[in-house]
Amino acid sequence: MLKRKAFAGVFVIFLSVLVMVGCSSDEEANSSSGGDKTIEFMHLWPEGSSAQHNKIVSDIIKDFESEHDGVTIDLEVLSNEQYKDKLKVLSTSNELPDVGMTWAAGFLEPYVDGEMFTPLDDLLEGDLNDSFVSGTAEAYEIDGSTYGLPLELNIATVFYNKAIFDQYGLEAPATYEELQQVVKTLNENDVAPIALGNKDRWTGSLWYMYLADRIGGAEVLTNAINRSGSFEDPALVEAADKVQELVDMDSFVKGFNGLSDEEAKSMFMNEQAAMYLIATWDLPNYTTNEDVPQEFRDSVGYFPFPTVEGEGDMNSFVGGPGVGLFVAEDSEVKEEAKEFASFFVQEWGEKSVTEAGVIPATKVDAGSLDLPDMYVDVLDDLNEATNITLFADVQMSADVAQVHLDMIQSLFGTEISPEDFAKEHEEALSAE
Amino acid sequence: MNKVMSNKWIIALYVLPALLLIAVLIFIPLILTGYYGLMDWNGIATMEFIGLENYINAIQDAKFWESALHSFLLALFSTLSLLVYLAISLILASKIKGSDLLRKIYLIPMLLSSVAIAQLWIKVFNPSNGMLNSILMALGVDNPPAWLAEPSIVLYAIFIPILWQYAGFYILIYYAALKNIPEPLVEAARIDGATPLQIAYKIKLPLIMSVFKVTIVLAIVGSLKYFDLIYVMTGGGPNGASEVMASYMYKLAFSSNEFGYGSAIGFLLLIITLIVTVIVRKATATKEEIQY
Known part of the structure; x- marks a missing residue:
């Protein structure tokens, strides 16, 4: 009797295995036979x-x-x-x-x-x-x-809150020096100047890339990455130095190295920070997205990244597909x-x-469509763009990108000097 | 029934499904991980055999040892916190008012998923809008730290939710063990004039010692392979300041495309955990188990 029970148990197991096997081959048969694809x-x-x-x-x-x-x-x-x-x-x-x-x-x-x-x-x-x-x-x-x-296709631009800027009589900065002035005024009035979520690291990389572009021209970073140049180029070191200058004057929101981009974005959208550098994939939030209050959407403007010490081409963008x-x-x-x-x-x-x-x-074909003003402006900028530098972490191979992103976090956290920042990159790139 | 169990074939047959499942889900991947560790492989293209190079690199990798140090720190803190949980369970197990409710409250974090806990604590730790800093500022602290952004603080800041998360689990275990102590033993001690502290220390603790030892192993092993909250809350950042072994392994395998090297780190993680477990078991072993 007991033996029979045991046998029955085993039989059930085999049966269920058979059923499972049967099912899986059934599915395959379905997808390959017949005209359906x-x-x-x-x-x-x-x-x-x-x-x-x-x-x-x-x-x-x-x-x-x-x-x-x-x-x-x-x-x-x-x-x-x-x-x-x-x-x-x-x-x-x-x-x-x-x-x-x-x-x-x-x-x-x-x-x-x-x-x-x-x-x-x-x-x-x-x-x-x-x-x-x-x-x-x-x-x-x-x-x-x-x-x-x-x-x-995206390009990164600085979005800013016009209402906050108006309140303190500020203009969209066209040069790095003006940007510093804006930051100073905002800080004096206890408004966080720039929202940055550097836990994600590529966000800080945007700032670095733009400074490098303005100081050293469109090619310097790309050349360092494709090894026709060096990462210890003076312009790339100076860009790193400028990043720390901005950090030292409290340009970015508090604790940015622990904030995600989403958190930074919500600070900007809740009017807790005045500026936010992000790519144009965020455009709907400031133009057509009905979930965002109309009043806020109307108050957002954007400006291309400022020039540094009179150098740099404002029609050169960081971005890419x-x-x-x-x-x-x-x-x-x-x-x-x-x-x-x-x-x-x-x-x-x-x-x-x-x-x-x-x-x-x-x-x-922008002419035939009814589009938001800011969208048209961005399209115009794109048409006039002299250069679009692909995001650094996309340009680099995966393991160098990790070094770059980690170094960006250290640089913004002022744990590393601009010289060492460049040196670490150079080492990682030449080890390829 | 005895007749069935005496047939070795039947025993093997009954054990087989579970054995197969464990082999397929655990042992085979384990061996494969060790094997992938011998390869130069980006996880996508073809792999190339490079011998022990990955393992040698890992042993010389300062970042790996830094993350290992963080894991061991977590193990240390989890073990120390066991004492706190034990104290709480002792109080809960003595007949105080509302102990039932408290026990349930302590258990709530365990019911939440790790990601939910992480999101919750990210909000608590938010440097400008977070609950913690708002309280600190209300108390007159001028410039409270940005908990998840300062390299010197971030690791300890994350330990708090990790310890909080598992408190309920250990309290539950201790509580059950304490409830299992026969009442006459405690009664007898009380009649002999022992104070509550003495009862806890001399009667209850020795009786649940075997359970306590198991929880030490659980806490240490769990800490060494810990991953979830760290991955969600900081991703190991800023620049590796909160990296633990498991998150470092993940980063190498999935972000840096170094699958071979990541596998090697994973295998080392297994070996380290094994060694530590053996040491802990040896260190806490006693010759005689106390019986009641």
């Missing part, structure tokens, strides 16, 4: 934090599915950091989604080396010929092939996936302008 797509705009982006993506997917019979899009959404981790784990086990999002240059490189992404040159020469702003698709180019279709689309090399539905990526980019180009208020990497 499924494109797996992963993106990083969850509904909670990027409602408008999320909605546009859903609309695009719906449009694509209705135009293409028998093709379904299998969607997975993760937030930024989780997205990066998951992409990495999936690539290790060779299970990348058919279409997904990637960043340019340094982030892209290991995936291209590992032959995970497929070249998209045929799309660029075909459907998407001449539709990108120059310099954006190029950032996704490695060894002559392009591996990503850029979606966004944000995320772009890749198509996996091992995709079983590569043709459909490419078609979807191309379709996505084109629809995104139209919808992102009108519905999300961000700047796409595709060319925008």
Whole structure:
């Protein structure tokens, strides 16, 4: 009797194993047989934090599915950091989604080396010929092939609260000296001058990059990174010195090294700080986003980063393409996936302008659309830009980027001298 | 039933599912981690065998040892805080008013997820709007520190929520152990004229010593591999001032694209934790267990 019970137990286990195995092979059979095709797509705009982006993506997917019979899009959404981790784990086990999002240059490189992404040159020469702003698709180019279709284009500018500036009779600064004066006046009146969330580190890097650009010109930082120059260039050391000058005069909010960018942003948006250097992906918050009070949106202006000691070109920007689309090399539905990526980019180009208020990497016909003033101004600046320097941590390979970001935090925390700051970079870069 | 259990094949069969699960989820990844540590690998492209180079580099890596020091500091503080939890449990277990309610209150942090706790304490520690600094300023402190931004403070600032988070867990364990002490023993001591302090010290403590030892091991091992709050609250910053071994490993593997090196650090973390566990077990071992 007991033996029979034991046998029954074992039998149940085997049965359940059989059922599980049966289920999994069933699924595979479904996806490969029949005319139906499924494109797996992963993106990083969850509904909670990027409602408008999320909605546009859903609309695009719906449009694509209705135009293409028998093709379904299998969607997975993760937030930024989780997205990066998951992409990495999936690539290790060779299970990348058919279409997904990637960043340019340094982030892209290991995936291209590992032959995970497929070249998209045929799309660029075909459907998407001449539709990108120059310099954006190029950032996704490695060894002559392009591996990503850029979606966004961003430049960093200083947003400021006009109401606070008016209250203390201040003007948007055009030079570093004027900026110092503004900081001084605000500090005297107990207003935190600049919101900075340097826990995220790339935020501080923006300040450093701009100072380097103004002092040493557009090429000096890029050259140091691509090794045609040195990081111990006097201009790069002086830029670091200027950062500490700003820190010493309490330009940034208290405890900035422990604040995230989100926290800094909320200080700016709650009118607790007067200025905030961020890229134009934040534009909707100051133009069209209905969740932000109209009064605040009206009071926000922006100015390009000031010149330093009369030097520097205010039409030179720090920025670059944000995320772009890749198509996996091992995709079983590569043709459909490419078609979807191309379709996505084109629809995104139209919808992102009108519905999300961000700047796409595709060319925008500003004249025919009704756009917020600030948006048009930024577009004009972009058209007149003499140079856009790609974010330093994107330009660098991943481990040098980590050194750079850690050093930025030390520099802002005045734990390291400008000379040592440059030296650490030089060592990390030459060790490559 | 005895007949079934005497059949070795049946025993093996029953043990098998659990064994398979543990092997697949724990032991195989463990061995693989050690193996990846021998590779030069960015986690994406093909790997290249480089022998023990990663391990040698890790042993010479000042940043790794700094993060190890932070982990050991956390272990030290968690162990010391056990004494506080023990004191609280002793009080709770003696029949005082509201002990039931208090016990539940102490347990609340355990019910929250680590990320929620981290978000909560980020707000508490906020340098200009945070609760802590608002109170300090109301008390007349002119320039309260920016808790999560100062390299010399940040580590200790994060220890507070970590210790707070686990307080309920240890209090619960001690409370259960104390409740298990037979009442006649305490009664007899009281009749003999022992003071409450003496009862706690001479009767209760020795009787729950085995539980206390287990919690020491738990606290130390838990601290050495601690990750969550640090990752969310500071990401190990500013510039490594609050980095612990696990967050350093994560950073190398996932941010610096040094999967091989990160794996090596992960494996060293395992070895260090193993060694410490053995030492602690040896140090707290006694020849005879007290029986009641």
